Amino acid sequence: MSVISEQSVRGGSVFKDLNVEDENWEPTEIESLCMNCYQNGTTRLLLTKIPFFKEIIVSSFSCAHCSWSNTEIQSAGRIQDQGISYTLKVKSKQDLNREVVKADSATTRIPELDFEIPAFTQKGALSTIEGLLDRAVAGLEQDQPVRRAADPGVADKIDEFIEKLKKLKEVQDEFTVVIEDPSGNSFVENPVAPQRDEALTVTRFKRTVQQDIQLGLRAEDDLDEDKEEPAENNLEAMRNEVLVFNTNCPECNAPASTNMKLVQIPHFKEVIIMATNCDSCGHRTNEVKSGGATEDLGTKITLHVTDSSDMTRDVLKSETCAIAIPELEFELGMAAVGGKFTTLEGLLKDIKDLIVSKNPFICGDSVTTERVEKLNAFGEKIEKIMAGEMNVHIILDDPAGNSYLQNVYAPEPDPEMTTEKYTRSFEQNEDLGLNDMKTEGYHEEK
Known part of the structure; x- marks a missing residue:
């Protein structure tokens, strides 16, 4: 705790990026008890950052008396939403x-x-x-x-x-x-x-x-509490109000605020948009949740990108929506970039950042040149799509039916966009948790 407090006073970040050229980039050594010989050994702590894995604590213990050693990695970042x-x-x-x-x-x-x-x-x-x-x-x-000494059969x-x-x-x-x-x-x-x-x-x-x-997110007595929601519809009270609640920044863990608003998207439905801004590190993020129920049918939206003006189309991508670009042989599963309300250009930038910039497996000694070149080539193709230099098809496949891509010709049909409704498979209903839901027959006599 004293190490963290000292760094905080100096104004530096507790968690440093991996950089061997940084003079201050070195582990903290603490004298601690060896649990093997009960003599004093040395524990080394390194607080650092790994892309995707957020902040981590790398600890290593070694004992000069009995030569016993141990290493451990602990996540110091926030627990994910799912x-x-x-x-x-x-x-x-x-x-x-x-x-x-x-x-x-x-x-x-x-x-x-x-x-x-x-x-x-x-x-x-x-x-x-x-x-x-x-x-x-x-x-x-x-x-x-x-x-073997106590029970040879089990051994x-x-x-x-x-x-x-x-x-x-x-x-x-x-x-x-x-x-x-x-x-x-x-x-x-x-x-x-x-x-x-x-x-x-x-x-x-x-x-x-x-x-x-x-995970320590709830108290044990929560199991005995009745979690039934009140009967009134709280969405009605949110229509003309921006709700603000306190949270922590997902990047630097400093106190921040999240704004939440119920928004009606034209020719679609109501959605809940949540935006978090951090004054400490400048991190900004937004997330979208559907304000309605899961649709009876899934939705598959296919857009033929023919011009850079398509990049300005509004996109609502729910957490259950998968993205595919057949020309690049690319497919991104549901919840990979979370729920977002952005433009098509913003969505492509998020995909590029996820695959190229924030990929944890293109760093370190184990990375191969071939893998880096392949990912960089993919990033260049994404840039060409955003610049209108490459015509592709972008497919949004949402089994819950809660995703949306703007029709710039609305209410007339869009010649470059097709929307297909389909019946979900058993596996898709299983992923959405619908197979185990019972919404009828609760009051029937047994």
Whole structure:
């Protein structure tokens, strides 16, 4: 705490960007107790920033008396609005080299072996798929000598299971790795970015009350409270009022304010726009939520971009909307850039920043020149689209039907834009949480 206070007094940022040329870029050393030999060792703390992973705390302990050492990564950034789940089909040894950021709140599963590493049983780590397997093997082997003395039968079964885990690294058969993190701060690399990774499925989900309690977002007595909303419609009171509530900046964590307003979009519906401005670091962000219910049909909007004037079209992209540009073989899943009310140019800029500027896997020693060149070429194509030098089709596919693209010819049809209504599949209803919703028959006698 004294280190943080001293830096705050000097006016500097607590979390520094990784920069070896910075003279002040060095870890803080603290004398601490070694839990192996109970002599005094040294803990080194480094507060830094990683793109996407926000602020992190890297800690390393070493003991000069018994040579015991330990490393750990902790997320110092905010917990994301939604949890995230990665499902990876490991088909070759190259998949074992995918970089992984695993937060301590993440659960790791291998369904083929019925194996699970529960949340908060391991510290956060920056590793690879192979590293996760090695870490699991090391954890099981740790107490084997004690098990063999106490219960040889159990120890033999665990030895058999350890051999199964080790054989996974040979990738003789395809297997699945699932990383589910309610905090939303875990990541799995997509090596073919910005194209869609057929082997990797990314799903975002709403946390349960139990998960909020585990993350410290709610008190335990919230389970016993009645969360039923009042019967009156609060949206009516919001129509002519801008609501302001206090929050923290997602970038520097300084106190900031968020403005919220109910807006009627012509030829569409009501939406709730939330905008956050930070006076400390200048960070600005906006988010859009649908003010109505999920539509009965999904909506697929296809725009043929033929001129730079198309960049001024208003776009409402909900959190459930996926984006595709067939000419670039590009597809972006739902919730990747969140809900936004912007222009088509603004949406393309956000896509470029997400894929090129803020990609965590184009930095560091593991990055390849080929990958950087591929992503830079993608960014140049996005620039050409915004300049009107490249004609493409932009597809907004929203299974919830809550996305909108401005028709500049309204109320007449737009010759460059088509809107298709379709029936959602079972999988799409499952992603939206509609399959488990029961809205009829509550008062029927059983």
